[in-house]
Amino acid sequence: MESILRAAGALVGTELSGAVDLGGSARSTVLRCETAGGGSVIVKAFGHEPESLRCFTAEAAGLSLGMAGPEVLGVDPEVPLLVMADLGNAPTLADVLLGDDPAAAEKGLLAWARGLGALAAASVPRRADLARLWSRYDRGMPSWEDDPWTAENANALPELLDGAAIASPAGLEEELARIGTAGGEEYPAFTPGDTCPDNSLITPGGLRLIDFEAACYQSVFLTAAYCRMPFSSCWCVFTLPPGTAARIEGAYRAEVVGAYPALADDEVWQAGMRQATAVWTVDATVRLLPRVVEDGPLHPTRRPTPTRRQVLRHRWEAAAGLEEFPAFARTMRLLLREVAGAWEVAALPGYPAFGNRGE
Incomplete structure (x- = not known):
């Protein structure tokens, strides 16, 4: 968890804390994190198994099209992880x-x-x-x-x-x-x-x-x-x-x-x-x-x-x-x-x- 927060914080240039696990899956970890400025972001980190890596690429590429999903704030292909805008607690x-x-x-x-x-x-x-x-x-x-x-x-x-x-x-x-x-x-x-x-x-x-x-x-x-x-x-x-x-x-x-x-x-x-x-x-x-x-x-x-x-x-x-x-x-x-x-x-x-x- 700490390594994910450090990598994500470095990616977007702010310290992240107070991570709340939003569920994720066997392939990924999804966290809502507080920023140093009082806001929040979503961090999604992936494993290194082949299917996890494919899911990372699809998520990073698909969200980067900028259509219908949250805004991408940063992508680190090496960890790999994404930092996204927090869409809040709207009902599904x-x-x-x-x-x-x-x-x-x-x-x-x-x-x-x-x-x-x-x-x-x-x-x-x-x-x-x-x-x-x-x-x-x-x-x-x-x-x-x-x-x-x-x-x-x-x-x-x-x-x-x-x-x-x-x-x-x-x-x-x-x-x-x-x-x-x-x-x-x-x-x-x-x-x-x-x-x-x-x-x-x-x-x-x-x-x-x-x-x-x-x-x-x-x-x-x-x-x-x-x-x-x-x-x-x-x-x-x-x-x-x-x-x-x-x-x-x-x-x-x-x-x-x-x-x-x-x-x-x-x-x-x-x-x-x-x-x-x-x-x-x-x-x-x-x-x-x-x-x-x-x-x-x-x-x-x-x-x-x-x-x-x-x-x-x-x-x-x-x-x-x-x-x-x-x-x-x-x-x-x-x-x-x-x-x-x-x-x-x-x-x-x-x-x-x-x-x-x-x-």
């Missing part, structure tokens, strides 16, 4: 969704969707800037854009099905090959990489995002799917009142159409959204299915949160209607019958802010 989108004010929750969701869409649209001409910044802070790890995670997930699914004693339907391999191509080349835009509710601050000045550890350019559909599913890869997953998901998806789409006019075409939009839904359903299945032998909460400490089985069943139910991928949809129905059919868990409830009225 998770706070309002898990609260008791439906109007605040609806307003927060719309602000989140519009903010993400505006960020995506404004970022379209700045891809070369991110590549340049990545090179500046590179610690020897490939960028997230060079990580074929969608293809790797798609390739991993058949083996998981075998382990669950489910025979892959005819045509699944071909469909998974299509699903696995959904990356950053179809309508690419910038994303911090983890736009989950707890990383989305609802401030008086609008949406501000934190956690840029997976910052990259990817298809806008992969971000838009967070509106429809909702929150494709997050722990704060419940159901929304009728029509709410469509409204927030529409708010996001209205912003990105300005950068990509072709997305105003419903056929183009819906096809992209269906593929993105399949991508994130494969991702959830690959991540969570091996861990459902003993069910448990999706987040180790935050409450309320659904269980892994609740989320998987919810994802499979939604993907079972993807007619564009009939073999994949059949696979989802098989998982619902042969795997989830034995689970004695309640259906995924609605968000507490809406009185648990989901759809």
